[in-house]
Amino acid sequence: MEARTNFLQEMISEDIKKRRFNRSIRTRFPPEPNGYLHIGHAKAICLDFDLANEFDGTCNLRFDDTNPDTEDKAYVEGIINDLKWLGYEPEIICYASDYFDQLYAWAELLINDGLAYVDDQSSAQISEQRGGFGKPGVESPFRTRHSEENLKLFRQMRDGAFPEGHCVLRARIDMQHDNMQLRDPVMYRIRHASHYRTGDHWCIYPTYDWAHGQGDAIEGITHSLCTLEFSDNRDLYSWFLGKLPLSDQAPYQTEFARLELTHTVTSKRKLRDLIDNGVVSGWDDPRLPTLRALKKRGYPASSVRSFCKDIGAARTNSRHAIELLESYVRVKLNSVSQRRMAILKPVKLTITNWPDDENGDPLVEWREVINNPENELDGVRLVPFSGTLYIEEDDFKVNPPPKFFRLTPGAEVRLRSGYFITCNDYVENSSGELQEIYCTYDPDTAGGKAPDNRKVKATLHWVSAEHAVTGAVSLYDRLFTAEIPGEATGDVMDDLNHQSVETLSN
RNA sequence: UCGGGGAUGGUGUAAUUGGUAACACAACUGGUUCUGGUCCAGUCAUUGGGGGUUCGAGUCCUCCUCCCCGAACCA
Known part of the structure; x- marks a missing residue:
C-alpha cells in the first residue's frame, strides 16, 4: 500500500x-x-x-x-x-x-x-x-x-x-x-x-x-x-x-470526515440498543465494530491500523465497504497464521485397505504437516493419521454439481499431507442422510505426492477419529444485511441478519 | 429559510498544485497451486451538469443541481 x-x-x-x-x-x-x-x-x-x-x-x-x-x-x-x-x-x-x-x-x-x-x-x-x-x-x-x-x-x-x-x-x-x-x-x-x-x-x-x-x-x-x-x-x-x-x-x-462502514453501525446509541435488547451478547460480541469485539474476533491490531492509515482523511462524507477492512485482516492473517485442520460438520470416512499394527489395531501414522505455507520458519507439526477419519460433510457429494472437484463416488482426492484416496462406497440411513464413506488409499502417495505425478483436483482437510478433540465453533457473519442499516425504514433493527452467528459443536 | 462543508469508476482515496486520470477493495476472464486460500496476468472512469479562460482544465472563473452538518443546560 x-x-x-x-x-x-x-x-x-x-x-x-x-x-x-x-x-x-x-x-x-x-x-x-x-x-x-x-x-x-x-x-x-x-x-x-x-x-x-x-x-x-x-x-x-x-x-x-x-x-x-x-x-x-x-x-x-x-x-x-x-x-x-x-x-x-x-x-x-x-x-x-x-x-x-x-x-x-x-x-x-x-x-x-x-x-x-x-x-x-x-x-x-x-x-x-x-x-x-x-x-x-x-x-x-x-x-x-x-x-x-x-x-x-x-x-x-x-x-x-x-x-x-x-x-x-x-x-x-x-x-x-x-x-x-x-x-x-x-x-x-x-x-x-x-x-x-x-x-x-x-x-x-x-x-x-x-x-x-x-x-x-x-x-x-x-x-x-x-x-x-x-x-x-x-x-x-x-x-x-x-x-x-x-x-x-x-x-x-x-x-x-468520520469513518463509516457498510453493514454495521457505530453510533453509541445504536450499539447500546443492540446490547440492551440482547441482539448481541455485549460490547465485545464479535459481530460489533467495537475494538474489543474486533480483538475477540481475532483481528490483528496491526491490520486495523494499516486500514486506518490507508483510508487516510478527507472532508468528504463517505462510507467504506466493510470488505476493505476484512481484506486487511486477511492479508495480515494469511502471512502470520499457523494453519490447523478442524472439521466443523463431520462425516466418518473409513479407509478399507488401511493396515493394522503389530497388535492388530489400526496403524497410526504421524504425518508431517506444514504449519504455514506462507512462512517456512513456522516449521511443521506431526498429525496422527489412521484408518478412520472425519472429513467435512460439504467435501463429499453423491450427486456432484458441475465443477465440484472434491470427493464423489469413484473420484480420487488428496487428504492434505496424507494420502490420495478413492471413494468406493458410502452408506446412508433410512432418511437418506449420509452415514459413512468408504475409500481405499494409495500407499505410494504418502505425504500427498503421487510418484507417477498424477494430479488430483482437490485436497481435503481431515482429522483422525480416534485422536479428534471435540469443541465448539461460532461462525460469525455481518450483523446487518443492508449496506446502510436502517436506511429503508429508519430502524436498524429491521435490517438485522438473523443468521449472523452459527454455533457448531460436537 | 440562513450559515458551514462536500461532489473523481461498483466502493473509497490520489493526481508533480494547469500538463494529458493512479492505487486499493469489489466484480469478471484466464493461469498457477497440497487450503475452491494465496499468487500471477488481463478487463472495468474522460472527473455532478451547462458556459467560459487556456496550446492544454479533475485542477482557474461563472451559473445550476444534488448531498451532508448545524436551532441540547449532549459531545
Missing part, C-alpha cells in the same frame, strides 16, 4: 514551514467515557497519534468528562485498554475534569470582562430565544446584568444555592450571528450529581464548548482534530481562546 498524503499532513507541514507554533506538534484523542471505542474511533486515534509521530510530536489521551450523568470510570479503564491493544501509548493520560479549577477561574475572568452572564431562564425559553436557521435570536432579559451581580450569582451557582435548571452561565457573543453556535452558548449548567473523579466537589459542570478548547490550550495542543459535525463549533472554539490570557499560540481546530 502506498502511503498517500492527506490534507492534514499538508496543513501541519505548512504550519511547521511557517513556524506557526513555538512548540512541537501536539495532538490529543478526546473520547467521552460513556461507551467503548469502535472502529470509527480507531481512525481518529490513528490520525491523532500518527500525525504527531510523523512530525516528531506527541499525543495525549484526554477524557472529555464534563457530563457526570452519563460517564463512568469503567469506560475510562476500558478505553485505556482498547487504546493499548490498538498499539498506541499516549504521552499523558488526562481529563477535562483536571481543569475544572482553571475553567472556573477563566469563567470569572470572562464575567469580569462582561463576556459572560448568568441567565435565569429555563432551557425551553433559552432555546426559543435562540431563533432558527435564517431567523435571528432575541436577547435574554438577563443579558445586561452587571458583572458584580453575575459574579455573585455565579458563585452562588457554584456553592449550590440553586436547584438544577435554575440558571446557567452563558457567553455574551451575538444573538444575531448566522452561526447558531455563537448565539450566547451555555458555558456552565447546574448538576447536583457526583462526578466519577471529582465526586461532589462541584455542582456546576462546564459544557463541551467551554471545556474542550481550553483543555487543548492548557496541554499545549497545536492541532485539535475532530469530526465534521463540529465544524460550526470551530468559531466558538477560537472565540473562547481569543478572550483568554494564553502565553502560547492558541491551538486551532480542524475537522475531518
Whole structure:
C-alpha cells in the first residue's frame, strides 16, 4: 500500500514551514467515557497519534468528562485498554475534569470582562430565544446584568444555592450571528450529581464548548482534530481562546470526515440498543465494530491500523465497504497464521485397505504437516493419521454439481499431507442422510505426492477419529444485511441478519 | 429559510498544485497451486451538469443541481 498524503499532513507541514507554533506538534484523542471505542474511533486515534509521530510530536489521551450523568470510570479503564491493544501509548493520560479549577477561574475572568452572564431562564425559553436557521435570536432579559451581580450569582451557582435548571452561565457573543453556535452558548449548567473523579466537589459542570478548547490550550495542543459535525463549533472554539490570557499560540481546530462502514453501525446509541435488547451478547460480541469485539474476533491490531492509515482523511462524507477492512485482516492473517485442520460438520470416512499394527489395531501414522505455507520458519507439526477419519460433510457429494472437484463416488482426492484416496462406497440411513464413506488409499502417495505425478483436483482437510478433540465453533457473519442499516425504514433493527452467528459443536 | 462543508469508476482515496486520470477493495476472464486460500496476468472512469479562460482544465472563473452538518443546560 502506498502511503498517500492527506490534507492534514499538508496543513501541519505548512504550519511547521511557517513556524506557526513555538512548540512541537501536539495532538490529543478526546473520547467521552460513556461507551467503548469502535472502529470509527480507531481512525481518529490513528490520525491523532500518527500525525504527531510523523512530525516528531506527541499525543495525549484526554477524557472529555464534563457530563457526570452519563460517564463512568469503567469506560475510562476500558478505553485505556482498547487504546493499548490498538498499539498506541499516549504521552499523558488526562481529563477535562483536571481543569475544572482553571475553567472556573477563566469563567470569572470572562464575567469580569462582561463576556459572560448568568441567565435565569429555563432551557425551553433559552432555546426559543435562540431563533432558527435564517431567523435571528432575541436577547435574554438577563443579558445586561452587571458583572458584580453575575459574579455573585455565579458563585452562588457554584456553592449550590440553586436547584438544577435554575440558571446557567452563558457567553455574551451575538444573538444575531448566522452561526447558531455563537448565539450566547451555555458555558456552565447546574448538576447536583457526583462526578466519577471529582465526586461532589462541584455542582456546576462546564459544557463541551467551554471545556474542550481550553483543555487543548492548557496541554499545549497545536492541532485539535475532530469530526465534521463540529465544524460550526470551530468559531466558538477560537472565540473562547481569543478572550483568554494564553502565553502560547492558541491551538486551532480542524475537522475531518468520520469513518463509516457498510453493514454495521457505530453510533453509541445504536450499539447500546443492540446490547440492551440482547441482539448481541455485549460490547465485545464479535459481530460489533467495537475494538474489543474486533480483538475477540481475532483481528490483528496491526491490520486495523494499516486500514486506518490507508483510508487516510478527507472532508468528504463517505462510507467504506466493510470488505476493505476484512481484506486487511486477511492479508495480515494469511502471512502470520499457523494453519490447523478442524472439521466443523463431520462425516466418518473409513479407509478399507488401511493396515493394522503389530497388535492388530489400526496403524497410526504421524504425518508431517506444514504449519504455514506462507512462512517456512513456522516449521511443521506431526498429525496422527489412521484408518478412520472425519472429513467435512460439504467435501463429499453423491450427486456432484458441475465443477465440484472434491470427493464423489469413484473420484480420487488428496487428504492434505496424507494420502490420495478413492471413494468406493458410502452408506446412508433410512432418511437418506449420509452415514459413512468408504475409500481405499494409495500407499505410494504418502505425504500427498503421487510418484507417477498424477494430479488430483482437490485436497481435503481431515482429522483422525480416534485422536479428534471435540469443541465448539461460532461462525460469525455481518450483523446487518443492508449496506446502510436502517436506511429503508429508519430502524436498524429491521435490517438485522438473523443468521449472523452459527454455533457448531460436537 | 440562513450559515458551514462536500461532489473523481461498483466502493473509497490520489493526481508533480494547469500538463494529458493512479492505487486499493469489489466484480469478471484466464493461469498457477497440497487450503475452491494465496499468487500471477488481463478487463472495468474522460472527473455532478451547462458556459467560459487556456496550446492544454479533475485542477482557474461563472451559473445550476444534488448531498451532508448545524436551532441540547449532549459531545
